[in-house]
Amino acid sequence: MSRTTLFSIVRQKNIASVLKVLHLERRASRARISSLTGISRSTVSNIISKLEKLQIVEYTNERRDPSLVGRPGVSLRLNPKAFYALGIEINVFTSRAMLVGLDGGVIGKQDIELNGRSNPDQVLSILAEVADQVISKSGTDRERIIGIGVSFMGLTDHTKGIVIRSTSLPEWNRVNIVEGFQERLAFPAYVENNANAMVLGETRFGIGRGKNNVLGVAIDEGIGGGIIINKRLYMGSHAAAGEIGHMSIVQAGPLCHCGNRGCLRTLTSESAVEANAIRIFKTGVKTLLRDREHFDYMKITVQDVIAAARRGDTCCKDIISEAGWYLGKGLVNLVNVLNPEMVILNEGPLPSFEPFFEEVKKTIAEGSYAGKLGTPELAISALGEDAVCVGAASVVMDRLLAGNEK
Ligand SMILES: [Zn+2]
Incomplete structure:
Protein backbone atom coordinates (compact mmCIF):
# COMPACT_ATOMS: atom_id res chain seq x y z
CA MET A 1 0.00 0.00 0.00
CA SER A 2 1.55 3.26 -1.08
CA ARG A 3 0.61 6.87 -0.51
CA THR A 4 -0.37 7.23 -4.19
CA THR A 5 -3.09 4.59 -3.64
CA LEU A 6 -4.31 6.57 -0.62
CA PHE A 7 -4.21 9.85 -2.56
CA SER A 8 -6.23 8.24 -5.31
CA ILE A 9 -8.94 6.69 -3.09
CA VAL A 10 -9.49 9.84 -0.98
CA ARG A 11 -10.65 11.57 -4.18
CA GLN A 12 -13.79 9.45 -3.81
CA LYS A 13 -15.99 11.61 -1.63
CA ASN A 14 -17.62 8.81 0.40
CA ILE A 15 -14.28 7.16 1.18
CA ALA A 16 -12.83 10.51 2.27
CA SER A 17 -15.88 11.06 4.51
CA VAL A 18 -15.46 7.66 6.21
CA LEU A 19 -11.72 8.23 6.72
CA LYS A 20 -12.42 11.71 8.08
CA VAL A 21 -14.71 10.29 10.78
CA LEU A 22 -12.08 7.73 11.78
CA HIS A 23 -9.36 10.41 11.81
CA LEU A 24 -11.38 12.85 13.92
CA GLU A 25 -13.14 10.36 16.23
CA ARG A 26 -10.19 7.94 16.40
CA ARG A 27 -12.59 5.01 16.60
CA ALA A 28 -16.19 4.52 15.51
CA SER A 29 -18.70 1.78 14.75
CA ARG A 30 -20.20 1.38 11.27
CA ALA A 31 -23.48 2.73 12.66
CA ARG A 32 -21.79 5.84 13.99
CA ILE A 33 -19.91 6.40 10.73
CA SER A 34 -23.20 6.09 8.89
CA SER A 35 -24.98 8.55 11.19
CA LEU A 36 -22.14 11.10 11.12
CA THR A 37 -21.64 10.99 7.35
CA GLY A 38 -25.22 10.43 6.20
CA ILE A 39 -23.97 7.54 4.06
CA SER A 40 -26.17 4.41 4.13
CA ARG A 41 -25.13 1.48 6.35
CA SER A 42 -24.62 -0.82 3.33
CA THR A 43 -22.39 1.69 1.52
CA VAL A 44 -20.38 2.23 4.72
CA SER A 45 -19.94 -1.55 5.00
CA ASN A 46 -18.72 -1.77 1.40
CA ILE A 47 -16.24 1.04 1.95
CA ILE A 48 -15.01 -0.51 5.19
CA SER A 49 -14.46 -3.87 3.46
CA LYS A 50 -12.42 -2.15 0.79
CA LEU A 51 -10.36 -0.16 3.35
CA GLU A 52 -9.89 -3.29 5.44
CA LYS A 53 -8.51 -5.20 2.44
CA LEU A 54 -6.11 -2.32 1.83
CA GLN A 55 -5.17 -2.55 5.56
CA ILE A 56 -6.01 1.12 6.12
CA VAL A 57 -8.64 0.37 8.77
CA GLU A 58 -8.79 -2.34 11.41
CA TYR A 59 -11.09 -3.55 14.16
CA THR A 60 -10.54 -2.66 17.80
CA ASN A 61 -12.20 -3.40 21.14
CA GLU A 62 -10.88 -0.18 22.63
CA ARG A 63 -13.56 2.23 23.77
CA ARG A 64 -14.12 5.57 22.12
CA ASP A 65 -14.91 6.96 25.54
CA PRO A 66 -12.87 5.17 28.27
CA SER A 67 -15.23 6.46 31.00
CA LEU A 68 -18.16 4.36 29.71
CA VAL A 69 -18.95 1.11 31.51
CA GLY A 70 -20.34 -2.15 30.12
CA ARG A 71 -19.21 -4.41 27.32
CA PRO A 72 -17.35 -2.49 24.65
CA GLY A 73 -18.67 -2.96 21.12
CA VAL A 74 -16.31 -3.69 18.27
CA SER A 75 -15.40 -0.53 16.46
CA LEU A 76 -13.07 0.53 13.69
CA ARG A 77 -9.99 2.67 13.65
CA LEU A 78 -7.28 3.71 11.23
CA ASN A 79 -4.46 1.19 11.18
CA PRO A 80 -1.66 3.13 12.93
CA LYS A 81 0.93 1.31 10.84
CA ALA A 82 -0.76 1.98 7.50
CA PHE A 83 0.78 5.39 6.99
CA TYR A 84 3.07 7.87 8.68
CA ALA A 85 3.61 11.61 8.53
CA LEU A 86 6.67 13.69 9.26
CA GLY A 87 6.37 16.54 11.72
CA ILE A 88 9.01 19.26 11.56
CA GLU A 89 9.23 22.06 14.10
CA ILE A 90 11.25 25.16 13.21
CA ASN A 91 12.28 27.06 16.32
CA VAL A 92 14.67 29.82 17.29
CA PHE A 93 17.15 27.54 19.13
CA THR A 94 16.22 23.86 18.99
CA SER A 95 14.40 22.46 15.97
CA ARG A 96 13.06 18.96 15.60
CA ALA A 97 11.94 16.28 13.16
CA MET A 98 9.58 13.45 14.08
CA LEU A 99 7.93 10.50 12.37
CA VAL A 100 4.38 9.94 13.60
CA GLY A 101 1.86 7.11 13.03
CA LEU A 102 -1.83 7.65 12.27
CA ASP A 103 -2.58 7.13 15.98
CA GLY A 104 -0.21 9.95 17.01
CA GLY A 105 2.45 7.46 18.12
CA VAL A 106 6.01 8.75 17.77
CA ILE A 107 8.07 6.31 15.68
CA GLY A 108 11.29 8.31 15.72
CA LYS A 109 12.52 11.79 16.45
CA GLN A 110 15.62 13.92 16.49
CA ASP A 111 16.36 17.33 17.93
CA ILE A 112 18.96 19.67 16.55
CA GLU A 113 20.50 22.77 18.11
CA LEU A 114 20.19 25.19 15.26
CA ASN A 115 20.12 28.94 15.04
CA GLY A 116 16.71 29.46 13.42
CA ARG A 117 17.69 33.05 12.70
CA SER A 118 20.49 32.04 10.36
CA ASN A 119 20.06 31.64 6.59
CA PRO A 120 16.63 29.96 6.04
CA ASP A 121 17.90 28.06 2.99
CA GLN A 122 20.63 26.43 5.09
CA VAL A 123 18.20 25.72 7.94
CA LEU A 124 15.81 24.01 5.48
CA SER A 125 18.65 21.85 4.14
CA ILE A 126 19.83 20.82 7.61
CA LEU A 127 16.30 20.02 8.77
CA ALA A 128 15.60 18.00 5.61
CA GLU A 129 18.74 16.00 6.34
CA VAL A 130 17.67 15.43 9.96
CA ALA A 131 14.21 14.31 8.80
CA ASP A 132 15.83 11.94 6.31
CA GLN A 133 17.92 10.41 9.09
CA VAL A 134 14.82 9.94 11.28
CA ILE A 135 13.11 8.03 8.44
CA SER A 136 16.19 5.88 7.75
CA LYS A 137 16.73 5.01 11.42
CA SER A 138 13.08 3.98 11.83
CA GLY A 139 13.29 1.63 8.83
CA THR A 140 9.93 2.94 7.59
CA ASP A 141 8.96 2.32 3.98
CA ARG A 142 9.08 5.78 2.36
CA GLU A 143 6.05 4.93 0.23
CA ARG A 144 4.02 4.88 3.43
CA ILE A 145 4.92 8.45 4.36
CA ILE A 146 2.04 10.66 3.29
CA GLY A 147 3.68 14.04 3.76
CA ILE A 148 5.38 16.61 5.94
CA GLY A 149 3.68 19.01 8.35
CA VAL A 150 5.89 21.93 9.30
CA SER A 151 5.28 24.07 12.34
CA PHE A 152 6.52 27.64 12.15
CA MET A 153 6.57 30.47 14.71
CA GLY A 154 4.65 33.05 12.76
CA LEU A 155 1.89 33.84 10.34
CA THR A 156 1.95 31.79 7.14
CA ASP A 157 -0.08 31.63 3.96
CA HIS A 158 -0.99 27.99 4.37
CA THR A 159 -2.27 27.59 0.80
CA LYS A 160 1.01 28.76 -0.73
CA GLY A 161 3.27 27.79 2.17
CA ILE A 162 4.86 31.23 2.42
CA VAL A 163 5.77 33.01 5.67
CA ILE A 164 3.83 36.27 5.89
CA ARG A 165 5.06 37.67 9.18
CA SER A 166 7.21 36.40 12.00
CA THR A 167 8.54 38.49 14.84
CA SER A 168 10.49 35.57 16.35
CA LEU A 169 12.11 34.61 13.02
CA PRO A 170 11.96 37.74 10.80
CA GLU A 171 14.61 36.35 8.45
CA TRP A 172 11.97 33.92 7.17
CA ASN A 173 9.54 36.55 5.88
CA ARG A 174 8.49 35.62 2.28
CA VAL A 175 10.30 32.24 2.47
CA ASN A 176 8.33 29.40 0.88
CA ILE A 177 8.66 26.62 3.48
CA VAL A 178 6.42 24.18 1.62
CA GLU A 179 8.44 24.34 -1.61
CA GLY A 180 11.66 24.24 0.42
CA PHE A 181 10.79 20.85 1.91
CA GLN A 182 9.04 19.42 -1.14
CA GLU A 183 12.13 20.05 -3.25
CA ARG A 184 14.45 18.52 -0.68
CA LEU A 185 12.42 15.52 0.50
CA ALA A 186 9.97 14.79 -2.34
CA PHE A 187 6.92 14.46 -0.07
CA PRO A 188 3.86 16.73 -0.10
CA ALA A 189 4.40 19.43 2.52
CA TYR A 190 2.11 21.71 4.52
CA VAL A 191 2.86 24.51 6.94
CA GLU A 192 1.06 25.52 10.13
CA ASN A 193 1.56 28.03 12.90
CA ASN A 194 3.16 26.49 16.04
CA ALA A 195 0.31 27.28 18.46
CA ASN A 196 -2.22 25.86 15.97
CA ALA A 197 -0.09 22.72 15.68
CA MET A 198 0.09 22.40 19.47
CA VAL A 199 -3.67 22.57 20.00
CA LEU A 200 -4.29 20.24 17.05
CA GLY A 201 -1.88 17.65 18.49
CA GLU A 202 -3.52 17.88 21.90
CA THR A 203 -7.05 17.65 20.48
CA ARG A 204 -6.31 14.68 18.24
CA PHE A 205 -4.03 12.68 20.56
CA GLY A 206 -3.48 14.44 23.90
CA ILE A 207 -5.39 15.93 26.81
CA GLY A 208 -8.12 17.38 24.55
CA ARG A 209 -8.88 14.05 22.89
CA ALA A 382 -0.27 16.03 27.88
CA LEU A 383 2.07 15.55 24.93
CA GLY A 384 4.52 18.05 26.43
CA GLU A 385 7.42 18.90 24.19
CA ASP A 386 6.12 16.52 21.48
CA ALA A 387 2.78 18.36 21.14
CA VAL A 388 3.78 20.78 18.36
CA CYS A 389 5.51 18.18 16.19
CA VAL A 390 2.76 15.57 16.61
CA GLY A 391 0.24 18.30 15.73
CA ALA A 392 2.26 19.35 12.69
CA ALA A 393 2.26 15.72 11.49
CA SER A 394 -1.50 15.56 12.06
CA VAL A 395 -1.93 18.55 9.73
CA VAL A 396 -0.96 16.27 6.83
CA MET A 397 -3.94 13.93 7.29
CA ASP A 398 -6.25 16.87 8.04
CA ARG A 399 -5.38 18.63 4.79
CA LEU A 400 -5.37 15.44 2.75
CA LEU A 401 -8.89 14.57 3.89
CA ALA A 402 -10.01 18.16 3.36
CA GLY A 403 -9.20 17.68 -0.32
CA ASN A 404 -5.80 19.33 -0.37
CA GLU A 405 -3.92 16.28 -1.60
CA LYS A 406 -1.00 17.06 -3.88
ZN1 LIG B 1 0.92 43.38 19.61
Whole structure:
Protein backbone atom coordinates (compact mmCIF):
# COMPACT_ATOMS: atom_id res chain seq x y z
CA MET A 1 0.00 0.00 0.00
CA SER A 2 1.55 3.26 -1.08
CA ARG A 3 0.61 6.87 -0.51
CA THR A 4 -0.37 7.23 -4.19
CA THR A 5 -3.09 4.59 -3.64
CA LEU A 6 -4.31 6.57 -0.62
CA PHE A 7 -4.21 9.85 -2.56
CA SER A 8 -6.23 8.24 -5.31
CA ILE A 9 -8.94 6.69 -3.09
CA VAL A 10 -9.49 9.84 -0.98
CA ARG A 11 -10.65 11.57 -4.18
CA GLN A 12 -13.79 9.45 -3.81
CA LYS A 13 -15.99 11.61 -1.63
CA ASN A 14 -17.62 8.81 0.40
CA ILE A 15 -14.28 7.16 1.18
CA ALA A 16 -12.83 10.51 2.27
CA SER A 17 -15.88 11.06 4.51
CA VAL A 18 -15.46 7.66 6.21
CA LEU A 19 -11.72 8.23 6.72
CA LYS A 20 -12.42 11.71 8.08
CA VAL A 21 -14.71 10.29 10.78
CA LEU A 22 -12.08 7.73 11.78
CA HIS A 23 -9.36 10.41 11.81
CA LEU A 24 -11.38 12.85 13.92
CA GLU A 25 -13.14 10.36 16.23
CA ARG A 26 -10.19 7.94 16.40
CA ARG A 27 -12.59 5.01 16.60
CA ALA A 28 -16.19 4.52 15.51
CA SER A 29 -18.70 1.78 14.75
CA ARG A 30 -20.20 1.38 11.27
CA ALA A 31 -23.48 2.73 12.66
CA ARG A 32 -21.79 5.84 13.99
CA ILE A 33 -19.91 6.40 10.73
CA SER A 34 -23.20 6.09 8.89
CA SER A 35 -24.98 8.55 11.19
CA LEU A 36 -22.14 11.10 11.12
CA THR A 37 -21.64 10.99 7.35
CA GLY A 38 -25.22 10.43 6.20
CA ILE A 39 -23.97 7.54 4.06
CA SER A 40 -26.17 4.41 4.13
CA ARG A 41 -25.13 1.48 6.35
CA SER A 42 -24.62 -0.82 3.33
CA THR A 43 -22.39 1.69 1.52
CA VAL A 44 -20.38 2.23 4.72
CA SER A 45 -19.94 -1.55 5.00
CA ASN A 46 -18.72 -1.77 1.40
CA ILE A 47 -16.24 1.04 1.95
CA ILE A 48 -15.01 -0.51 5.19
CA SER A 49 -14.46 -3.87 3.46
CA LYS A 50 -12.42 -2.15 0.79
CA LEU A 51 -10.36 -0.16 3.35
CA GLU A 52 -9.89 -3.29 5.44
CA LYS A 53 -8.51 -5.20 2.44
CA LEU A 54 -6.11 -2.32 1.83
CA GLN A 55 -5.17 -2.55 5.56
CA ILE A 56 -6.01 1.12 6.12
CA VAL A 57 -8.64 0.37 8.77
CA GLU A 58 -8.79 -2.34 11.41
CA TYR A 59 -11.09 -3.55 14.16
CA THR A 60 -10.54 -2.66 17.80
CA ASN A 61 -12.20 -3.40 21.14
CA GLU A 62 -10.88 -0.18 22.63
CA ARG A 63 -13.56 2.23 23.77
CA ARG A 64 -14.12 5.57 22.12
CA ASP A 65 -14.91 6.96 25.54
CA PRO A 66 -12.87 5.17 28.27
CA SER A 67 -15.23 6.46 31.00
CA LEU A 68 -18.16 4.36 29.71
CA VAL A 69 -18.95 1.11 31.51
CA GLY A 70 -20.34 -2.15 30.12
CA ARG A 71 -19.21 -4.41 27.32
CA PRO A 72 -17.35 -2.49 24.65
CA GLY A 73 -18.67 -2.96 21.12
CA VAL A 74 -16.31 -3.69 18.27
CA SER A 75 -15.40 -0.53 16.46
CA LEU A 76 -13.07 0.53 13.69
CA ARG A 77 -9.99 2.67 13.65
CA LEU A 78 -7.28 3.71 11.23
CA ASN A 79 -4.46 1.19 11.18
CA PRO A 80 -1.66 3.13 12.93
CA LYS A 81 0.93 1.31 10.84
CA ALA A 82 -0.76 1.98 7.50
CA PHE A 83 0.78 5.39 6.99
CA TYR A 84 3.07 7.87 8.68
CA ALA A 85 3.61 11.61 8.53
CA LEU A 86 6.67 13.69 9.26
CA GLY A 87 6.37 16.54 11.72
CA ILE A 88 9.01 19.26 11.56
CA GLU A 89 9.23 22.06 14.10
CA ILE A 90 11.25 25.16 13.21
CA ASN A 91 12.28 27.06 16.32
CA VAL A 92 14.67 29.82 17.29
CA PHE A 93 17.15 27.54 19.13
CA THR A 94 16.22 23.86 18.99
CA SER A 95 14.40 22.46 15.97
CA ARG A 96 13.06 18.96 15.60
CA ALA A 97 11.94 16.28 13.16
CA MET A 98 9.58 13.45 14.08
CA LEU A 99 7.93 10.50 12.37
CA VAL A 100 4.38 9.94 13.60
CA GLY A 101 1.86 7.11 13.03
CA LEU A 102 -1.83 7.65 12.27
CA ASP A 103 -2.58 7.13 15.98
CA GLY A 104 -0.21 9.95 17.01
CA GLY A 105 2.45 7.46 18.12
CA VAL A 106 6.01 8.75 17.77
CA ILE A 107 8.07 6.31 15.68
CA GLY A 108 11.29 8.31 15.72
CA LYS A 109 12.52 11.79 16.45
CA GLN A 110 15.62 13.92 16.49
CA ASP A 111 16.36 17.33 17.93
CA ILE A 112 18.96 19.67 16.55
CA GLU A 113 20.50 22.77 18.11
CA LEU A 114 20.19 25.19 15.26
CA ASN A 115 20.12 28.94 15.04
CA GLY A 116 16.71 29.46 13.42
CA ARG A 117 17.69 33.05 12.70
CA SER A 118 20.49 32.04 10.36
CA ASN A 119 20.06 31.64 6.59
CA PRO A 120 16.63 29.96 6.04
CA ASP A 121 17.90 28.06 2.99
CA GLN A 122 20.63 26.43 5.09
CA VAL A 123 18.20 25.72 7.94
CA LEU A 124 15.81 24.01 5.48
CA SER A 125 18.65 21.85 4.14
CA ILE A 126 19.83 20.82 7.61
CA LEU A 127 16.30 20.02 8.77
CA ALA A 128 15.60 18.00 5.61
CA GLU A 129 18.74 16.00 6.34
CA VAL A 130 17.67 15.43 9.96
CA ALA A 131 14.21 14.31 8.80
CA ASP A 132 15.83 11.94 6.31
CA GLN A 133 17.92 10.41 9.09
CA VAL A 134 14.82 9.94 11.28
CA ILE A 135 13.11 8.03 8.44
CA SER A 136 16.19 5.88 7.75
CA LYS A 137 16.73 5.01 11.42
CA SER A 138 13.08 3.98 11.83
CA GLY A 139 13.29 1.63 8.83
CA THR A 140 9.93 2.94 7.59
CA ASP A 141 8.96 2.32 3.98
CA ARG A 142 9.08 5.78 2.36
CA GLU A 143 6.05 4.93 0.23
CA ARG A 144 4.02 4.88 3.43
CA ILE A 145 4.92 8.45 4.36
CA ILE A 146 2.04 10.66 3.29
CA GLY A 147 3.68 14.04 3.76
CA ILE A 148 5.38 16.61 5.94
CA GLY A 149 3.68 19.01 8.35
CA VAL A 150 5.89 21.93 9.30
CA SER A 151 5.28 24.07 12.34
CA PHE A 152 6.52 27.64 12.15
CA MET A 153 6.57 30.47 14.71
CA GLY A 154 4.65 33.05 12.76
CA LEU A 155 1.89 33.84 10.34
CA THR A 156 1.95 31.79 7.14
CA ASP A 157 -0.08 31.63 3.96
CA HIS A 158 -0.99 27.99 4.37
CA THR A 159 -2.27 27.59 0.80
CA LYS A 160 1.01 28.76 -0.73
CA GLY A 161 3.27 27.79 2.17
CA ILE A 162 4.86 31.23 2.42
CA VAL A 163 5.77 33.01 5.67
CA ILE A 164 3.83 36.27 5.89
CA ARG A 165 5.06 37.67 9.18
CA SER A 166 7.21 36.40 12.00
CA THR A 167 8.54 38.49 14.84
CA SER A 168 10.49 35.57 16.35
CA LEU A 169 12.11 34.61 13.02
CA PRO A 170 11.96 37.74 10.80
CA GLU A 171 14.61 36.35 8.45
CA TRP A 172 11.97 33.92 7.17
CA ASN A 173 9.54 36.55 5.88
CA ARG A 174 8.49 35.62 2.28
CA VAL A 175 10.30 32.24 2.47
CA ASN A 176 8.33 29.40 0.88
CA ILE A 177 8.66 26.62 3.48
CA VAL A 178 6.42 24.18 1.62
CA GLU A 179 8.44 24.34 -1.61
CA GLY A 180 11.66 24.24 0.42
CA PHE A 181 10.79 20.85 1.91
CA GLN A 182 9.04 19.42 -1.14
CA GLU A 183 12.13 20.05 -3.25
CA ARG A 184 14.45 18.52 -0.68
CA LEU A 185 12.42 15.52 0.50
CA ALA A 186 9.97 14.79 -2.34
CA PHE A 187 6.92 14.46 -0.07
CA PRO A 188 3.86 16.73 -0.10
CA ALA A 189 4.40 19.43 2.52
CA TYR A 190 2.11 21.71 4.52
CA VAL A 191 2.86 24.51 6.94
CA GLU A 192 1.06 25.52 10.13
CA ASN A 193 1.56 28.03 12.90
CA ASN A 194 3.16 26.49 16.04
CA ALA A 195 0.31 27.28 18.46
CA ASN A 196 -2.22 25.86 15.97
CA ALA A 197 -0.09 22.72 15.68
CA MET A 198 0.09 22.40 19.47
CA VAL A 199 -3.67 22.57 20.00
CA LEU A 200 -4.29 20.24 17.05
CA GLY A 201 -1.88 17.65 18.49
CA GLU A 202 -3.52 17.88 21.90
CA THR A 203 -7.05 17.65 20.48
CA ARG A 204 -6.31 14.68 18.24
CA PHE A 205 -4.03 12.68 20.56
CA GLY A 206 -3.48 14.44 23.90
CA ILE A 207 -5.39 15.93 26.81
CA GLY A 208 -8.12 17.38 24.55
CA ARG A 209 -8.88 14.05 22.89
CA GLY A 210 -12.60 13.65 22.25
CA LYS A 211 -13.34 17.35 22.85
CA ASN A 212 -15.10 19.36 20.16
CA ASN A 213 -14.24 22.95 21.06
CA VAL A 214 -10.83 23.72 22.47
CA LEU A 215 -8.65 26.78 22.92
CA GLY A 216 -4.88 26.24 22.93
CA VAL A 217 -2.46 28.78 24.37
CA ALA A 218 1.31 28.69 23.94
CA ILE A 219 3.12 30.87 26.46
CA ASP A 220 6.78 31.34 25.64
CA GLU A 221 8.67 34.44 24.58
CA GLY A 222 5.26 35.67 23.35
CA ILE A 223 1.72 34.32 23.44
CA GLY A 224 0.28 32.19 20.65
CA GLY A 225 -3.18 30.74 20.32
CA GLY A 226 -5.05 28.09 18.36
CA ILE A 227 -8.80 27.58 18.16
CA ILE A 228 -10.52 24.25 17.54
CA ILE A 229 -14.19 24.39 16.61
CA ASN A 230 -16.06 21.12 16.03
CA LYS A 231 -12.74 19.22 16.15
CA ARG A 232 -11.24 21.34 13.35
CA LEU A 233 -8.77 24.20 13.40
CA TYR A 234 -10.46 27.52 12.96
CA MET A 235 -8.27 29.39 10.47
CA GLY A 236 -10.20 32.61 9.85
CA SER A 237 -10.48 34.16 6.40
CA HIS A 238 -6.72 34.73 6.00
CA ALA A 239 -5.47 31.89 8.20
CA ALA A 240 -4.59 34.52 10.79
CA ALA A 241 -7.05 33.47 13.52
CA GLY A 242 -5.78 32.76 17.03
CA GLU A 243 -3.28 35.62 17.34
CA ILE A 244 -4.36 36.08 20.93
CA GLY A 245 -1.03 37.61 21.97
CA HIS A 246 -2.09 40.78 20.18
CA MET A 247 -5.47 41.23 21.84
CA SER A 248 -5.61 44.79 23.19
CA ILE A 249 -5.86 44.60 26.96
CA VAL A 250 -4.49 47.87 28.42
CA GLN A 251 -5.03 51.14 26.54
CA ALA A 252 -1.73 52.81 27.45
CA GLY A 253 0.16 49.62 28.22
CA PRO A 254 3.69 48.67 27.13
CA LEU A 255 4.58 49.06 23.46
CA CYS A 256 4.32 45.81 21.51
CA HIS A 257 6.56 45.01 18.55
CA CYS A 258 3.41 44.92 16.39
CA GLY A 259 3.17 48.70 16.87
CA ASN A 260 0.21 48.72 19.28
CA ARG A 261 0.21 49.25 23.04
CA GLY A 262 -1.00 46.96 25.80
CA CYS A 263 -1.21 43.73 23.77
CA LEU A 264 -1.64 40.60 25.92
CA ARG A 265 1.91 39.41 25.16
CA THR A 266 3.38 42.59 26.66
CA LEU A 267 1.59 41.84 29.96
CA THR A 268 1.89 38.08 30.29
CA SER A 269 4.59 36.09 28.53
CA GLU A 270 8.12 35.05 29.47
CA SER A 271 9.47 38.30 28.03
CA ALA A 272 6.82 40.34 29.88
CA VAL A 273 7.74 38.67 33.20
CA GLU A 274 11.43 39.31 32.54
CA ALA A 275 10.81 42.96 31.57
CA ASN A 276 8.75 43.49 34.74
CA ALA A 277 11.43 41.91 36.92
CA ILE A 278 14.12 44.15 35.39
CA ARG A 279 11.93 47.24 35.79
CA ILE A 280 11.24 46.43 39.46
CA PHE A 281 14.86 45.46 40.11
CA LYS A 282 15.93 48.91 38.92
CA THR A 283 13.70 50.60 41.52
CA GLY A 284 16.03 49.23 44.23
CA VAL A 285 13.31 47.17 45.92
CA LYS A 286 14.39 44.32 48.21
CA THR A 287 14.35 41.04 46.28
CA LEU A 288 16.13 37.68 46.31
CA LEU A 289 17.11 38.39 42.71
CA ARG A 290 19.93 40.51 44.22
CA ASP A 291 21.40 37.56 46.11
CA ARG A 292 23.84 36.58 43.42
CA GLU A 293 27.16 38.34 43.09
CA HIS A 294 28.12 39.98 39.79
CA PHE A 295 24.57 39.38 38.62
CA ASP A 296 23.70 41.12 35.36
CA TYR A 297 20.15 42.21 36.08
CA MET A 298 19.51 42.86 32.38
CA LYS A 299 19.73 39.09 31.91
CA ILE A 300 17.09 38.09 34.47
CA THR A 301 15.21 35.08 33.07
CA VAL A 302 11.72 33.81 33.75
CA GLN A 303 13.36 30.83 35.51
CA ASP A 304 15.17 33.26 37.89
CA VAL A 305 11.86 34.93 38.75
CA ILE A 306 10.11 31.57 39.32
CA ALA A 307 13.01 30.28 41.46
CA ALA A 308 12.89 33.42 43.64
CA ALA A 309 9.09 33.17 43.93
CA ARG A 310 9.46 29.53 45.06
CA ARG A 311 11.80 30.75 47.81
CA GLY A 312 9.11 33.14 49.01
CA ASP A 313 10.26 36.37 47.36
CA THR A 314 7.20 38.65 47.56
CA CYS A 315 8.26 40.84 44.68
CA CYS A 316 8.65 37.87 42.29
CA LYS A 317 5.46 36.25 43.56
CA ASP A 318 3.60 39.47 42.69
CA ILE A 319 5.14 39.59 39.20
CA ILE A 320 4.00 35.99 38.55
CA SER A 321 0.51 36.45 39.93
CA GLU A 322 0.02 39.66 37.93
CA ALA A 323 1.07 37.80 34.76
CA GLY A 324 -1.39 35.00 35.63
CA TRP A 325 -4.15 37.55 36.23
CA TYR A 326 -3.57 39.21 32.84
CA LEU A 327 -3.58 35.88 31.03
CA GLY A 328 -6.79 34.95 32.87
CA LYS A 329 -8.38 38.27 31.83
CA GLY A 330 -7.39 37.74 28.19
CA LEU A 331 -8.72 34.19 28.26
CA VAL A 332 -12.00 35.25 29.90
CA ASN A 333 -12.72 37.38 26.83
CA LEU A 334 -12.10 34.39 24.57
CA VAL A 335 -14.01 31.98 26.80
CA ASN A 336 -17.05 34.28 26.81
CA VAL A 337 -16.93 34.50 23.00
CA LEU A 338 -16.04 30.91 22.10
CA ASN A 339 -17.37 28.86 25.03
CA PRO A 340 -14.75 26.08 24.69
CA GLU A 341 -14.89 22.82 26.67
CA MET A 342 -11.22 23.05 27.48
CA VAL A 343 -8.35 25.56 27.49
CA ILE A 344 -4.96 23.89 27.05
CA LEU A 345 -1.76 25.63 28.07
CA ASN A 346 1.59 24.46 26.69
CA GLU A 347 4.12 22.78 28.96
CA GLY A 348 6.53 25.54 29.95
CA PRO A 349 8.07 27.35 32.93
CA LEU A 350 5.06 29.63 33.56
CA PRO A 351 2.09 27.28 32.93
CA SER A 352 3.81 24.52 34.90
CA PHE A 353 4.36 26.84 37.91
CA GLU A 354 1.32 26.17 40.10
CA PRO A 355 0.71 29.70 41.49
CA PHE A 356 0.63 31.04 37.90
CA PHE A 357 -1.70 28.25 36.72
CA GLU A 358 -4.02 28.72 39.72
CA GLU A 359 -4.22 32.50 39.15
CA VAL A 360 -5.21 31.94 35.51
CA LYS A 361 -7.80 29.35 36.55
CA LYS A 362 -9.31 31.58 39.25
CA THR A 363 -9.50 34.63 36.97
CA ILE A 364 -11.26 32.64 34.22
CA ALA A 365 -13.75 31.17 36.71
CA GLU A 366 -14.52 34.61 38.19
CA GLY A 367 -15.00 36.25 34.80
CA SER A 368 -16.95 33.53 33.02
CA TYR A 369 -20.28 35.13 32.05
CA ALA A 370 -22.10 31.80 31.92
CA GLY A 371 -20.80 30.91 35.39
CA LYS A 372 -19.84 27.32 36.10
CA LEU A 373 -21.68 26.16 33.00
CA GLY A 374 -19.46 28.22 30.75
CA THR A 375 -16.16 27.74 32.59
CA PRO A 376 -13.92 25.43 30.62
CA GLU A 377 -11.51 22.96 32.14
CA LEU A 378 -8.02 24.46 32.26
CA ALA A 379 -5.34 21.88 31.45
CA ILE A 380 -1.68 21.57 30.61
CA SER A 381 -0.51 19.82 27.47
CA ALA A 382 -0.27 16.03 27.88
CA LEU A 383 2.07 15.55 24.93
CA GLY A 384 4.52 18.05 26.43
CA GLU A 385 7.42 18.90 24.19
CA ASP A 386 6.12 16.52 21.48
CA ALA A 387 2.78 18.36 21.14
CA VAL A 388 3.78 20.78 18.36
CA CYS A 389 5.51 18.18 16.19
CA VAL A 390 2.76 15.57 16.61
CA GLY A 391 0.24 18.30 15.73
CA ALA A 392 2.26 19.35 12.69
CA ALA A 393 2.26 15.72 11.49
CA SER A 394 -1.50 15.56 12.06
CA VAL A 395 -1.93 18.55 9.73
CA VAL A 396 -0.96 16.27 6.83
CA MET A 397 -3.94 13.93 7.29
CA ASP A 398 -6.25 16.87 8.04
CA ARG A 399 -5.38 18.63 4.79
CA LEU A 400 -5.37 15.44 2.75
CA LEU A 401 -8.89 14.57 3.89
CA ALA A 402 -10.01 18.16 3.36
CA GLY A 403 -9.20 17.68 -0.32
CA ASN A 404 -5.80 19.33 -0.37
CA GLU A 405 -3.92 16.28 -1.60
CA LYS A 406 -1.00 17.06 -3.88
ZN1 LIG B 1 0.92 43.38 19.61
